[in-house]
Amino acid sequence: MWIDTHCHLDAAEFSGETDATAVAAQCLGVSMIVIPAIARDNFSIVSDLAHRHANCTYALGIHPIFVPQAQESDLSVLRETVAAAMDDPRFVAIGEIGLDFFVPMLTTPEMRERQEFFYSEQLKIARDFGLPVLLHVRKSQDGILKYLRRIHVAGGIAHAFNGSFQQAQMFVELGFKLGFGGAMTFTRALQIRRLATELPVESIVLETDAPDISPAWLHPQRNSPEQLPRIGEVLAELRGMSIEDVASITTANARVAMPRLNVLS
Numbered sequence: 241m242w243i244d245t246h247c248h249l250d251a252a253e254f255s256g257e258t259d260a261t262a263v264a265a266q267c268l269g270v271s272m273i274v275i276p277a278i279a280r281d282n283f284s285i286v287s288d289l290a291h292r293h294a295n296c297t298y299a300l301g302i303h304p305i306f307v308p309q310a311q312e313s314d315l316s317v318l319r320e321t322v323a324a325a326m327d328d329p330r331f332v333a334i335g336e337i338g339l340d341f342f343v344p345m346l347t348t349p350e351m352r353e354r355q356e357f358f359y360s361e362q363l364k365i366a367r368d369f370g371l372p373v374l375l376h377v378r379k380s381q382d383g384i385l386k387y388l389r390r391i392h393v394a395g396g397i398a399h400a401f402n403g404s405f406q407q408a409q410m411f412v413e414l415g416f417k418l419g420f421g422g423a424m425t426f427t428r429a430l431q432i433r434r435l436a437t438e439l440p441v442e443s444i445v446l447e448t449d450a451p452d453i454s455p456a457w458l459h460p461q462r463n464s465p466e467q468l469p470r471i472g473e474v475l476a477e478l479r480g481m482s483i484e485d486v487a488s489i490t491t492a493n494a495r496v497a498m499p500r501l502n503v504l505s
Contacts, residue, residue, distance in 0.1 A: 241271040242472060242487055243494040243501070244465045246336075246374060246399045246419055246447035249275050249296065250285050253451035253462050262293040265465040269487075271295055272494070272501060273465050276336035276374050278303035280314040283321050290330040297501065299335035299374050300325065305343060307358045308351065315361050322369055332500040333396060334366040335374025342378040356383065363391040372396035372498050375416075381407040388414050397497050400449055401435065408435055412443045417497040419447040422455040422463060425474045437478045441486075445494045446472055 244265070254261055265273060275286045276299040283300055290298040300322055302310050325331040339355050340346050346355060366373045373396035377384050381403040395415035400423065401408065408418055423429050424436050436444065448471065450463040455471055469487075476486040495501050 241491055242269050242446065242468050243272040243274070243491050244270055244448050244450075244468045245274050245397055245417075245445045245494050245497070246421075247273050247275060247450045247465045248278070248452070249273060249450065249465065250282060250289050251451050258289065259292065261464055261466065262289075262296055265468070266293070266295045268466055268469055270465050270468050271491075272297060272504070274299060274332060274374070274494075274498065274501075276303075276333075277301055278336060279306040279310065280317055283318070287325070287328070287331070297330045297332045297504065299333040300331065301335045301337040301362055301374070302358055303336045304338050304340040304346065304355050304359065304376055307355050308345070310358065315358070315365075318362065319365050319368075322365060322371070326369065329500070329503040332498045333372045333374050334362055334369075335396070336376050336399065337362040337373060338376030338378075338399075339380035339383050340376060340378045341380045341383070356387070359384075360387050360391060363387055363393055366393045366396075367391055370394050371500075374399055377401065377403065385410055385414070388416075395497060397445055397447075399447060400453060402432055404431075405435060405438070408439055408443075412440070416443075417445045417493050418443055419445050420475065421447040421449055421471055422453040422459075422467070424478075425455040425457070425471060426459075427456075433478060436475055441479065441481070441489050442493060444475070444490060445497060446475065446490045 454463040
């Protein structure tokens with residue numbers, strides 16, 4: 241059994257195939273898919289999708305790439321939507337939130353400040369409701385960590401982690417798991433493969449970030465949660481572990497990172 245801790249199954253790339261994809265993933269042993277929101281407009285979309293399939297859950301948040309279009313009032317809507325969702329067993333986290341200092345348009349002083357405002361305010365929502373967070377961390381590890389030290393949340397996942405070993409340790413010390421997926425399958429991704437090999441296995445969770453970050457055997461085609469077991473096989477090979485142990489341990493790690501998943505077990 242596998243858990244895909246980060247998959248945008250509601251993305252346009254899955255149009256017309258969303259339901260079939262969820263079912264196909266379940267048939268391959270992907271027992272749970274976590275679908276993060278990216279903006280106010282898709283809060284209800286990810287919730288509705290999660291309720292259509294036994295192996296789907298969702299998170300609510302405003303993605304840093306969508307901060308330029310977001311209104312500050314969206315944060316109030318997020319807080320209200322989270323409050324209403326707390327009785328929903330399929331709601332598991334705040335996400336996708338974070339900072340992106342890779343996209344040029346997001347790196348101006350004004351946009352960095354705006355990103356940090358939305359990130360910190362969403363951390364406060366997670367803190368107030370005792371929820372974990374699903375973090376977008378792209379060229380922003382130190383900034384993400386700075387706010388996590390100021391605003392204490394109930395752990396979560398640093399999604400698609402690609403920082404240094406020292407930064408990885410800092411996330412782990414703060415109670416976070418680190419997400420590994422398709423990037424790990426490329427032999428040239430030396431740093432990511434080193435992290436996947438040398439970090440404590442208890443700190444690792446698996447993800448696809450589908451439809452993005454396709455694994456080596458699929459690139460540049462659309463990624464899918466159906467690829468998660470094969471991504472898990474790569475992690476098993478890198479660490480010299482059995483596939484069964486990797487599946488069991490990473491699934492347990494995901495349940496630690498997002499305790500609300502246990503309600504559905």
